[in-house]
Amino acid sequence: MEQYVSLSIKEVYHQLENIGLEEARVGDKPYAKEFYENAPLVEGLEKADEIVLILDSPIGDAVLTVPLLVSLEKYLKLQNASKPVKIVTLQPGLFKSLEQQFPGSVEIIHEADAKRYFEAADKKNRFVFNTHKSFSDYGLVGLNAQEASDPLRVLSVDYSWWQREMAPIGNGKWKKYDAIPARISRNFEIMVGTKLFDDINEVDSFIDxxxxxxxxxxxxxxKYQIEEGERVVVVSFGTSIQPKEYHPDRWNQVIAGICRDHPEVHVLILEDPSQERMGRYAPMLQKLKADNPDFKVSVVSEARDLSNMNTIMSMADLSITPDTGLGHYSAALGTPNVMLTMVNPVQWSAAKTIRVMHPNAIEMYRLGKATYDKAWNPKSIRGYYVDGGVDKDGSPILTGVSDIDPQEIIKQVEGTLFPKGPKKRESKETIKLTDTVKNGFQENPFKFFYSADALDAKKNKLAPEQVVRGLFEANGLGDQYEQAKLDAPKVKNASGPQRFLIQLLKLMAQKNPGLRQEWQKEHPRNYEVWSIQAAIPDINKDLASAQGLTDTRIDEYAREAGIPAMKFVERVLAAKASWQKKAEKEFEAAGSPAGQKEAIYRRVLREAQQKRSSRPSSSRPARGRPPVSRRGERTETGPLPMEEPPRVDLRELANLLNSLDSGASKRTGSRTKKKPRKK
Structure with a gap:
């Protein structure tokens, strides 16, 4: 009973501490005077000439501890105290930017150089924050055994030391500080009894x-040809615990799914310093690029140097990583990180961490199983994933983080990058054509137009539009399919799929002059008709452009169709009945002069779009909307013009007013002496 009462009193005391900070403003010290006289951290920081922060060796643990530095700097600034802070770490390149973030205050020191550095430095009263789980040799930072045991000189903590804090905010609701960055910030506020943040849970980043x-x-x-407007997604494969790594085949599905649905995304793969690990993923990347040459995927060699990681992660719109330090570093910079997690609790997160959890993560966490527990690898670890044996159909059974469905990852990526839901490409998978279609098109692409089997949906098990798209991809023109899709409806006298094929053949002929000559030689009539039809979308673009459709362009189109220019112009005008009638009328009105027909027809074609665009707009009011005058009155004939107000001579107006006043006095017989008007 006494123990229960003691715990209850302690919980109430903790809540009172949090309530005091919640109601305070930044810089306030809401606790009693006795607290500040007895708090060891307050006294230790006040007496210290220099402060040392020792970071843990795992990158993730070290990154999540940086809020301690941010809180410390805020506190020192409020105290108007300028004290140098030395950060001892195994990754000096990764944290080098902290020297710029806190200029003149922070200095980064490699752990291997710490002893030599502090021995050469002057003897100072140092206060040490030790966040390293296994660091105990305080002689490296210039402290003897007695000083190392003094709470006014050393605060030794690790990730398990920081307590979860809660504060009641009314109506049975609580404000919680659960994630490690939030825990550290609130715990530090309590230890120094000072409000340092407006709202800790609203801090999106703590590394600049x-x-x-x-x-x-x-x-x-x-270097990597990232164009303006492209969305950058950074992907990191490696992690220190092998079951945390995602299988290469799974990564292939994730990257291909993102690039195929969102062509504006450029994926940057971080090259791992471990050649062995990078070698495991290299075949997958080679196949991905070979099968999808239009995908924007680049391997960033600069990632091998951690000093470049700040720039790489800062320029990204999002990162995807296993549960690893670089993912935490991305979130610390404020770049959203989609993290593939096994069973680690939610406290191992920052504000920008988006967790995609293993299907059995909650159950495993409840049972107390860690990511490296034998329960995750019942047989053996083979490099990058946990081998769960072979399924009945012969496919490998993957356990570990590879159990996560790639579609779950893609869903989180899309929800973060495109919260409003962008327009996707029609298909998520590469179109697989039958041998009949591929061979038939390669043997004679022109005969393909009239083949009944070529676009038969039942035989190909694909819709005709899918067959055409597959042919675009098979000929390395997949990136131009969307534009062809826009141009196809403008081609007349052809079915839907044939309109696409016209665009495809034209693109192929532009790359291969031999194909164009073969087409023109074997099927001259076919080539003439379809080349004219395929030229119409380009002619429309010329007509709509500032330069317009010139005679030079008309001659180029005619040469491509393999017919005289006059015949080409006639055929193009014939495709548009109104243009053809206009040309015939003007030719007849001119008296049908011999030798002038081509010039007249060319002029009509050049001016066709211009005439249409220069047509005056109708002044008729929109239906259902009666015209409104400038005063807001409804009228039947439209807005009335506002009359110009007459000009008034001020002298005449003054004389008029005086005459009215004098006349009024005479009429009323008033004997009161009138006061002169003020001018």
Whole structure:
């Protein structure tokens, strides 16, 4: 009973601490005076000449501890205290930007150089924050055994030390500080008794981008041909615990799904410093690029140097990683990170962490199984995933994080990058054509137009439009299918699929002059008709352009069709009845002069779009909307013109007013002396 009462009193005390901070403003010290006189951290920081922060060796643990530095700097600033902070870490390149974030205050020191650095430095009163789980040799930072045991000199904590804090906010609701960055920030506020943040849970990032970010990012965009407006997605494969890694085949599905549905996305693959690990994923990347040459996928070699990670992650719109340090680093910079997790609790997150969890994660966490527990690898670990044996159909059974469905990852990526839901491409999978279709088209693409079997949906098990798209992809023109889709409806006298095929043949003929000559030689009539029809979309573009349709362009189109220019112009005008009638009328009105027909027809064709666009707009009011005058009155004939007000001479107006006043006085017989008007 006494123990229960003691715990209850302690919980109430913790709540009172949080309530005091919740109701305070930044800079306030809401606790009693005795607290600040006895708090060891307050006294230790006040007496210290220099502060040392020792980061843990795993990148993720070290990154999630950076809020301690941010809280410390805020506190020192409020105290008007300028104290140097030395950060000891195994990854100095990754945290080098902190020197720019806190100029003149923070210095990064490699753990291997710590002893030599502090021995050479002057003897100072140092306060040490030790967040390393296994660090105990305080002699490396210039402290003897007695100083290392003094709470006014050392605060030794790790990720398990930071307590979850809660504060009641009324109506049975609580404000919780659960994630490790939020826990650290609130715990530090409690230890120093000072409000440091407006709202800790609203802090999206705690590491700033490099000051030379613009220069570095511009160089990377130029090197990897990242165009303006493209969305950058960074992907990292590796992690220190093998069952956390995602199988290469699964990564293939994720990357291909994103690139296929969203061609505006450019994927940057971080090259792993481990050649062995990178070698496991290299075959997948080679196949991905070979099968999909239009995908924007680049392997970033600069990622091998962690000092470049700040720029790479800062220029990204989103990152996808296993449960690893680089994912935490991305979220710390404010770049959303889609993290593939096994069973780690939600506290291992930052504000920008988006967790995609293993299907059995909740159950495994309840049972207390860690990611590296034997329960995850019942047989053996083979490099990058946990081998679960072979299924009945001979396919490997993958366990570990590879159990996560790729579609779940794609769903989170799309929900973050495109919250309003962008327009996707029609199909998510590469079109697989039958041998009959592929061979038939390669043998004689012109005969393909009239083949009944070529576009038969039942025989091909594909819709005709899918067959045509597959032919675009098979001929390396998949990236031009969308434009062909826009141009196809403008081609007349052809079925839907044939309109697409016209665009395809034209694109192929532009790349292969031999194909064009073969087409023209074997099927001259066919080539003439379809080349004219295929030229019409381009002619419409010329007509709509600022330069317009010139005679030079008409001659080029005629040469491509293989017919005289006059015949080409007649055929094009014939495709548009109104244009043809206009040409015939003007030719007849001119007296049908011999030798002038081509010139007249050319002029009509050049001016066709111009005439249409220069047509005056109708002044008739829209239906159902009676015209409104400038005063807002409804009229039957439209808005009335506002009459110009007459000009008034002020002198005449003054004389008129005076005469009216004098006349009024005479009429009323008033004897009161009138006061002169003020001018």
């Amino acid at each position: 981008r490099d000051k030379d970010f613009e220069t570095k990012s511009a160089a990377l965009k130029d």
